[in-house]
Amino acid sequence: MTVDIEKLKAAALAAKDDPASPYIPCQVGFQNAATPDVVLALIKDLESHKRMLLAAVCDLGAISEALKADMDDDGDALLGMVIDLKAQNTRMLEWIKDISRTSGDKGAVMGARQLLKEFANE
The missing domain is CATH 1.10.287 (Helix Hairpins)
Structure with missing residues (x-):
């Protein structure tokens, strides 16, 4: 009705x-x-x-x-945390890409490339 x-x-x-x-x-x-x-x-x-x-x-x-947020955080605070985490993720991926291209340590390069395979497409 x-x-x-x-x-x-x-x-x-x-x-x-x-x-x-x-x-x-x-x-x-x-x-x-x-x-x-x-x-x-x-x-x-x-x-x-x-x-x-x-x-x-x-x-x-x-x-x-x-997100391990404060119990009193509202939706805006949580959204801010998510945006910050995404920005941190982007910076870390760029840093790992740099390591995979520039590091003289073969193990570091292989580890960085593995991390890129796992996390770059998320």
């Missing part, structure tokens, strides 16, 4: 003007609009949104834990 939220909101606001009088047209209009089906549809929608919000918060908590 699709609920016209704006129409229901307007009826509720109009009924709020004089909630003690069940006989005024706006009160009756709201009572007619707020049928059990409408109320149940709104409750179902609310419960769905609560589940989605809980899932998002749990995911954000897992990301925060993986």
